[in-house]
Amino acid sequence: MISIIKRSVSLMLALSLTSCAAIPEISSSKTDSSQQTALSSSEQSESSSDSSTTTTVQTTAANTTTTTDETTTTSAETTITEIETTTTSVTAAPADSDTGDMTVKTTKAPKDDSYTYYGGVIVAHSGTKDARAMEQYYYSQDTAMMLAGNVNKFKKKAGKDTNVYLMVIPSAQELYNPTELQQNTQDQTDCTLEIYSNLSGAVGVLVNVILKKHKDEYLYSRTDFHWQPLAAYYAAKKFSEEAGTDFPLLDTYKMKTREGFLGGFYTVSGISEFESCPDDFTYFCPANMDKLKVTCYDRSFSNGYETNLIHEDFSVDNSYMMFGSDDSIIEADTDVKNDRVLVIFKDSYGNALTPFLTQSFSKIYVCDDRFFDLNSIDFIKKVKATDVLFAFGIATSGSPDKISLIESLMNR
Numbered sequence: 353m354i355s356i357i358k359r360s361v362s363l364m365l366a367l368s369l370t371s372c373a374a375i376p377e378i379s380s381s382k383t384d385s386s387q388q389t390a391l392s393s394s395e396q397s398e399s400s401s402d403s404s405t406t407t408t409v410q411t412t413a414a415n416t417t418t419t420t421d422e423t424t425t426t427s428a429e430t431t432i433t434e435i436e437t438t439t440t441s442v443t444a445a446p447a448d449s450d451t452g453d454m455t456v457k458t459t460k461a462p463k464d465d466s467y468t469y470y471g472g473v474i475v476a477h478s479g480t481k482d483a484r485a486m487e488q489y490y491y492s493q494d495t496a497m498m499l500a501g502n503v504n505k506f507k508k509k510a511g512k513d514t515n516v517y518l519m520v521i522p523s524a525q526e527l528y529n530p531t532e533l534q535q536n537t538q539d540q541t542d543c544t545l546e547i548y549s550n551l552s553g554a555v556g557v558l559v560n561v562i563l564k565k566h567k568d569e570y571l572y573s574r575t576d577f578h579w580q581p582l583a584a585y586y587a588a589k590k591f592s593e594e595a596g597t598d599f600p601l602l603d604t605y606k607m608k609t610r611e612g613f614l615g616g617f618y619t620v621s622g623i624s625e626f627e628s629c630p631d632d633f634t635y636f637c638p639a640n641m642d643k644l645k646v647t648c649y650d651r652s653f654s655n656g657y658e659t660n661l662i663h664e665d666f667s668v669d670n671s672y673m674m675f676g677s678d679d680s681i682i683e684a685d686t687d688v689k690n691d692r693v694l695v696i697f698k699d700s701y702g703n704a705l706t707p708f709l710t711q712s713f714s715k716i717y718v719c720d721d722r723f724f725d726l727n728s729i730d731f732i733k734k735v736k737a738t739d740v741l742f743a744f745g746i747a748t749s750g751s752p753d754k755i756s757l758i759e760s761l762m763n764r
Contacts, residue, residue, distance in 0.1 A: 452604070454601075456582060458570070459568065473617065474488055474529075476530050481629040483626065487524075491543045492750055495751070496546060498752060498755050499749050500518075500548075502755060506740070514739070515739045516739075517555050517739070518547070519556075519559060520749050521743065522563065523747060524579075526563075541561075541564075544558065558590070559591075562586045562589070563583055566582075573615050573633070574631050575613065576631065577617065582634060584705050588705050589708070606639075607634060608634070609634045610635075610668050612668050613671050614630045633672075635707075636707065637662060638661075638707050640711055641662070644684055646658065647683045651726075662674050672700075672704070678700060678720040678723055681718070681719050683716070683717055684715065688714045692712070694713040694737070697740065699721075702743035703718070717735055719731075721757040721761060722754070722757065724761060
């Protein structure tokens with residue numbers, strides 16, 4: 353069953369937050385009007401009532417061969433192999449307006465809602481093949497206001513001709529939090545909305561709604577800190593809507609799956625039970641990947657060399673690294689002719705966004721605040737950026753040290 357969670361974003365702006373401080377009333381200024389327009393688009397897309405529908409498998413193939421372990425769907429354009437995952441129930445989600453004709457696997461949540469803690473990490477369904485780890489989220493209003501304030505300062509220095517966006521990316525806990533913990537856990541959507549309501553000139557990109565709509569799909573790795581590329585696709589789609597650029601649907605991408613992925617909760621946190629129930633890692637290659645010119649520079653934007661957008665030679669356990677390392681500046685020159693130049697300042701969550709934006713902008717620069725040795729304002733002016741996106745996981749948005757980098761890089 354696909355459970356589609358509907359939420360009226362405009363209504364949430366008027367609510368008094370139970371876990372966070374109340375969101376102040378939005379004024380009628382031009383800046384805040386832009387925010388309301390951006391948020392109302394999410395409301396319109398999710399305006400129909402909650403419903404549950406029986407999942408059916410839709411394929412684009414003329415011929416489908418089914419075996420016990422896998423279903424292979426063949427079409428004239430792509431060949432997709434769907435490998436059975438380790439979850440209790442695996443089906444294919446029907447194509448919808450968010451994905452086009454491509455079908456994606458969904459996972460039915462197990463009835464057992466048990467959980468345990470491992471070194472401060474929540475492990476839901478521990479001891480089963482559905483085990484899922486997630487980091488505990490804590491909200492600080494002071495840090496949230498610091499984030500909004502620093503993005504506002506950046507927008508002011510960037511100038512009126514540069515569009516500035518902030519995307520706070522929710523963690524897995526937002527979608528898969530055990531029932532018993534929900535009452536005492538801050539709602540990440542409400543907290544994100546509070547941050548966005550304090551932006552001035554910049555636009556908040558709310559991705560929580562579209563991710564919740566697709567929560568029964570394979571959006572977050574069970575064994576890793578990060579989201580899966582499918583979740584990044586939905587977030588990139590939402591950003592593209594706010595930026596007003598073209599955005600090809602998922603059925604134009606080539607989908608590839610790696611089996612046996614063991615992420616950071618296993619390799620770093622040492623949660624050994626994942627060895628018997630690893631993830632799949634599914635990624636998507638854009639249709640124009642062969643037309644891209646991708647250059648990798650050092651932290652000072654020098655010593656560039658040609659490279660690939662997606663590095664498929666990494667081992668399975670290092671799959672998330674295929675989108676590039678954090679300690680470099682990536683330049684992607686695309687075949688898009690709209691004169692839009694995007695600079696992304698991000699943490700590791702933002703790495704997975706880039707492949708889904710190569711058909712929306714003429715040129716893209718990907719930078720990590722933690723490994724950036726330049727003045728950020730000078731940099732965006734040098735590359736003639738029309739758009740700047742700050743894309744951070746919600747854990748980063750709660751870290752004063754990481755947030756302070758936004759301001760310090762403007763003054764370097």
